[in-house]
Amino acid sequence: MWSLKKQAIFFSILSDLLSAGFSLRQSLISIQNIMPEFYSVSHKVKKNLLMGTKISDALKENISKSTYYQLLIAEQHGEMEKSIKQLGSLLERRVEQQNKLKSLMVYPMILFFMLIIIMLGIKFWLKPTINNFGEDSVRTSSIINWTVVGKYSLILVALIIVLYVLKILRWWSKQETITRHHWYSQLLIIGKIYRQYSYYYLSFNLSLLLRSGLDLKQICSFLNEFDKQSLLYQLGQQLRELLDAGSMPDELVKKYPFIPPELKLFLNKGETLENISNELAVYSEVSYRKLLKLIDKLIELVQPILFIVIAIIIVGTYLTILLPIYKTLGGLY
Incomplete structure (x- = not known):
């Protein structure tokens, strides 16, 4: 599979x-x-297209799963150019x-x-020197060797x-994949970003369909x-079960936090499929912008942390250095 950078370059140029x-x-x-670095893949894709293969299938080995399914949906149900443009923009920003x-x-x-160099110096040079000084200054006897106990305790805990x-x-x-995605969406900090990405991804694809x-x-x-x-397959299976049972899609929205909560409003308004599609397209654009802002904020927090x-x-x-010294000095008096 291509690296993220290669995918971004390919879809950006293709979009242009x-x-x-x-x-x-x-x-x-x-x-x-x-x-030239895309020559072999482009030649292969072009050859497959002439044989009647879809571009999504021709690129499947080189792109991520989410990108593949977004291309597949766009290819079969229109908006191919818009979808490629969205992919290029999103991948470039990533x-x-x-x-x-x-x-x-x-x-x-x-x-x-x-710091690692300093800590290694403390462990292999300064600390043995301090310990030797302490041993020469103060001879204490102990039935239990607490150092050995501490080491074995750490090994046991590890x-x-x-x-x-x-x-x-x-x-x-x-x-199942859907259970994993449910878990991702509930993670601290990362979960919020994942939910926002899911809002964009699901609303954009549903808009196309x-x-x-x-x-x-x-x-x-x-x-x-x-x-x-795939996530889309498993969501489709659960949605079908709800519809066959005479239930509303709202149940699925309530069950999984990575499904846009606004979806209930869009589907219950009683409007035409075209109007719902247009509203979802706008919502996906808004979700996309929010996603980029959230990621930027998280990146800004990395350095301070x-x-x-x-x-x-x-x-x-400092404590590693000073505490043994204070202990040794205390033993002298």
């Missing part, structure tokens, strides 16, 4: 070419000429945010590296934590063709 009036085939030929995060972490990482983590990972691997004239039952049938491990952690480590390092 389609907006300029090029056909999909002409755009792929231009990408081959403009970006690359920018990654680069910004890396630049913010450079200085704290240098400080961390220096072993218990490892076993517990392995148990959680085993349980996690057995969970409704615009093509599909009702909810037909949408469920369409999602039934997706991979069984790292500096607080560094400050705590520095204080701990």
Whole structure:
């Protein structure tokens, strides 16, 4: 699979070419000429298109699952150019945010590296010197070697934590995709960003499906063709069960926090599918902007948090040096 940066470059260039009036085939030929690193993939995609393969299937090996399904829906139900433009814009912004995060972490990482060197010096040079000085100055006898007890206690605690983590990972691997996404959306801080991304992703795709004239039952049938491990497939299955039981889609919205709560309002207004689709398209745009703002805010918090952690480590390092000295001096008197 392509890196995030490669995906962003490909979809941005493809979007620009389609907006300029090029056909999909002409755009792929231009990408081959403009970006040699995409030559083999563009040639393969162009060849597959001539054989009747969809562009989403032709690119499936090179793009993420969420990107693949967004392309698949847009390809089958219109708005291909708009969807590619959205993908290019979103992926480009994610690359920018990654680069910004890396630049913010450079200085704290240098400080961390220096602190590690200082701590290693304390552990292998200064602390043994202090301990030897204390042993020469004060001879104390103790039935229990608390240092050995402390070491074995730490090993035991670490072993218990490892076993517990392995148990959680085993349980996690057995969970359905929709259960995992439910869990993601409830995480502290990250959960809010994930929910906002889901609001954008689900509302945008639902807008495309409704615009093509599909009702909810037909949408469920369409999602039934997706991979069984995908989120859209599992949501489609649960929605179909609700509709077959005569229940409203509201139940699904209440059940999962990553589904836009405004969806209840849109679906219960009694408007035409086209109007609902247009409202969802606007809502997805708003959700997209909110998502970018939330990520930017989180990135801005990273550096201050790292500096607080560094400050705590520095204080701990000072205590590691000073406490044994005070203890030794106390023993002398």
